[in-house]
Amino acid sequence: MLELRKDIFADERDDNLNEVGKGTQRQDMLGHVTGTSTYFNDHKLQGMLHLRVVRSTQPHARLRRIDTSEAERSEGVRRVIRGADVPRNLNTLLSLINFGKDDEPTLAVDKVRYRGEPIVAVVAESPRAAAEAAAKVRIDYETLPAVFDVEEALKPGAPVVNETYPKNAFTYHERYDHQKLRFGDVERGFAGADHVLEQRYQMSPIEHAPVETNGSIAAPDTNGRYVVYTSTQALFFSLDTCAKILDLPSNTFHFIGGTVGGGFGGKVDTLTEPLAILAAMLTGRPVRYVLGREEEMQFGPPRGAERIYIKDGVMRDGRIVARQIRGYFDSGAYTRLSSYAVVKCAAHLPGPYTIPNVHGDIYCVYTNRTPATAMRGFGITGMDFALECQMDKLAHLIGMDPMEFRILNAYRDGDMKAHRREAKNTALIECVQVAAEKAKWPIREEFRRMSSRKDGGGARAAVPSTPREPASARPAPAQQRTSYDRRLPISPSSEPPPPQSPAPAPAHGATRFSSVFGTRRR
Amino acid sequence: MAKTPLQFRHNGRDVALFVDGGTNLLVVLREMLGDVTPKFGCGQGGCGACTVLIDGDAHLSCLTLAEAVEGRAVETLDGIKSGPTLHPLQRAFADGFAAQCGYCTPGMLMAAKALLDKIPQPSREQVVEAISGNICRCTGYEPIINAVLAAAASLRASA
Numbered sequence: 177m178l179e180l181r182k183d184i185f186a187d188e189r190d191d192n193l194n195e196v197g198k199g200t201q202r203q204d205m206l207g208h209v210t211g212t213s214t215y216f217n218d219h220k221l222q223g224m225l226h227l228r229v230v231r232s233t234q235p236h237a238r239l240r241r242i243d244t245s246e247a248e249r250s251e252g253v254r255r256v257i258r259g260a261d262v263p264r265n266l267n268t269l270l271s272l273i274n275f276g277k278d279d280e281p282t283l284a285v286d287k288v289r290y291r292g293e294p295i296v297a298v299v300a301e302s303p304r305a306a307a308e309a310a311a312k313v314r315i316d317y318e319t320l321p322a323v324f325d326v327e328e329a330l331k332p333g334a335p336v337v338n339e340t341y342p343k344n345a346f347t348y349h350e351r352y353d354h355q356k357l358r359f360g361d362v363e364r365g366f367a368g369a370d371h372v373l374e375q376r377y378q379m380s381p382i383e384h385a386p387v388e389t390n391g392s393i394a395a396p397d398t399n400g401r402y403v404v405y406t407s408t409q410a411l412f413f414s415l416d417t418c419a420k421i422l423d424l425p426s427n428t429f430h431f432i433g434g435t436v437g438g439g440f441g442g443k444v445d446t447l448t449e450p451l452a453i454l455a456a457m458l459t460g461r462p463v464r465y466v467l468g469r470e471e472e473m474q475f476g477p478p479r480g481a482e483r484i485y486i487k488d489g490v491m492r493d494g495r496i497v498a499r500q501i502r503g504y505f506d507s508g509a510y511t512r513l514s515s516y517a518v519v520k521c522a523a524h525l526p527g528p529y530t531i532p533n534v535h536g537d538i539y540c541v542y543t544n545r546t547p548a549t550a551m552r553g554f555g556i557t558g559m560d561f562a563l564e565c566q567m568d569k570l571a572h573l574i575g576m577d578p579m580e581f582r583i584l585n586a587y588r589d590g591d592m593k594a595h596r597r598e599a600k601n602t603a604l605i606e607c608v609q610v611a612a613e614k615a616k617w618p619i620r621e622e623f624r625r626m627s628s629r630k631d632g633g634g635a636r637a638a639v640p641s642t643p644r645e646p647a648s649a650r651p652a653p654a655q656q657r658t659s660y661d662r663r664l665p666i667s668p669s670s671e672p673p674p675p676q677s678p679a680p681a682p683a684h685g686a687t688r689f690s691s692v693f694g695t696r697r698r
Numbered sequence: 699m700a701k702t703p704l705q706f707r708h709n710g711r712d713v714a715l716f717v718d719g720g721t722n723l724l725v726v727l728r729e730m731l732g733d734v735t736p737k738f739g740c741g742q743g744g745c746g747a748c749t750v751l752i753d754g755d756a757h758l759s760c761l762t763l764a765e766a767v768e769g770r771a772v773e774t775l776d777g778i779k780s781g782p783t784l785h786p787l788q789r790a791f792a793d794g795f796a797a798q799c800g801y802c803t804p805g806m807l808m809a810a811k812a813l814l815d816k817i818p819q820p821s822r823e824q825v826v827e828a829i830s831g832n833i834c835r836c837t838g839y840e841p842i843i844n845a846v847l848a849a850a851a852s853l854r855a856s857a
């Protein structure tokens with residue numbers, strides 16, 4: 177059960193917490209246990225139509241011909257929607273914060289880039305009529321070579337997955353194909369180390385598998401507005417995304433949500449709302465678009481796979497003196513949020529340890545796999561899996577207890593982190609000590625007495641001299657609008673943001689960041 | 699398409715309607731009778747969110763042809779309260795934080811009720827077995843198992 181260790185850092189807070197540590201009932205619990213919590217799909221509207229999407233059976237193919245004539249004549253069909261019907265077919269989720277280029281169509285037009293990609297939407301009187309009509313859509317594919325491996329995708333001559341990023345890597349600041357972290361000199365660190373250990377880690381994509389699948393219901397409201405019941409985890413994010421794709425002011429939409437049948441990150445991608453609303457606009461009827469379980473698994477975005485190489489230099493006494501990391505995030509066919517996960521990952525290196533020489537290169541890579549998205553600490557958790565496996569191997573290599581090894585290398589208050597922020601409010605040492613205690617794992621007295629508040633800073637607060645690398649960052653070739661998905665709106669807001677040099681963060685940034693964890697009095 | 703007449707007992711009330719061939723019980727309950735407490739999760743018997751009781755046994759309504767409940771008694775979460783008073787299982791789930799997103803909860807509660815109606819004092823293993831067809835992706839299963847055992851204890855105390 178819940179246990180608060182108020183003895184740790186006891187002098188740093190007033191023990192006047194009113195809620196923390198006490199069980200407070202959820203405000204929606206009564207609805208949950210009586211089955212009266214209203215999920216999006218619990219709304220039944222008069223005259224509701226049902227939308228079903230025809231999806232790519234190919235991981236990578238040109239669309240030679242899409243024949244919907246038989247589907248249109250199918251019983252109960254009210255409308256067939258193609259890419260040309262979507263006002264602004266091409267979008268990227270983070271364009272709302274001016275990050276990245278529009279690279280993903282709502283409905284594929286000239287090419288498909290992963291198996292399960294939406295191509296045609298069929299709107300009919302019943303789910304059965306929609307499914308029967310969808311089966312009558314004929315699609316003529318010209319199969320293209322596909323790439324499923326992140327490192328293969330970066331090799332010269334690899335199939336171009338997404339023409340918006342012709343080198344199969346997301347482009348940062350208009351020119352860089354990866355995120356770079358440099359702190360000290362890893363080569364010197366390796367040269368002086370007693371042992372060097374290099375390992376490769378691979379994690380698989382992970383499907384969130386919420387018990388409620390993604391979906392939404394859109395209905396014409398009064399005054400030309402549309403009411404949208406949705407499973408989204410990100411109500412206003414989805415609303416603004418729909419406003420962009422449908423090229424309408426955001427106050428056209430009244431989004432109703434909040435009761436979500438499990439999300440875990442898999443319901444932030446605005447998968448269903450744009451088509452549901454568009455279908456309601458084109459038919460004048462309420463439209464429901466809900467993913468089946470198979471669609472949720474195939475088309476619903478997973479946590480992306482990551483391939484990680486870690487090379488560490490370690491001394492016989494247990495100190496890690498250098499850590500070099502190369503990471504490849506598999507974004508799938510489109511960007512979604514992986515570009516951001518990579519930034520987060522680079523900021524997390526080298527994990528919660530103080531290491532004087534750190535070198536990181538992290539890539540956001542396009543492959544012909546289902547686009548990846550957010551999931552519970554994405555960008556961090558996959559890397560931590562690799563880092564902590566590596567920590568165990570290093571401890572084994574030098575014959576040290578893995579708990580003591582972590583305590584020895586843990587960052588402490590006042591240490592300089594590799595991304596040049598001072599470590600504050602650190603607590604890893606105490607966490608490991610308590611974990612060892614709970615697991616009845618013996619650790620030596622000297623490690624039991626170590627503290628996050630002692631022996632940090634000083635020489636550990638210095639930014640080591642960091643050799644500059646030869647100007648390796650060739651400007652990427654000017655990105656061209658893809659010849660595919662031609663029906664592009666040209667508007668100022670869709671232009672890529674101007675290049676920004678990463679300015680050093682103001683001092684208050686660090687303070688604000690740490691305020692997330694509460695202020696520790698010093 | 700020819701429709702088939704169907705009569706059954708829904709939470710103690712007789713209902714009669716006409717269904718298309720191939721319609722499943724989940725659709726009848728949710729779309730035709732407006733009882734949205736059983737949930738759609740997979741449509742293939744993998745998740746248990748649609749669990750209802752048919753003559754007291756737990757069944758997956760998404761895999762049950764509607765015509766198969768002709769003349770039988772169907773019970774859903776909508777029917778287990780008595781007036782404003784929560785069923786002991788509902789009380790125990792609420793008190794024990796045994797729901798997070800709430801979407802699997804109706805199916806869990808019905809699977810648990812099928813168990814307690816037959817075995818009022820189950821072992822922990824019997825509880826685990828009873829909900830083994832119900833997937834929860836949020837809270838984990840421990841609070842749910844504990845809640846079922848707590849409900850059994852409160853039923854014993856009030857017996």
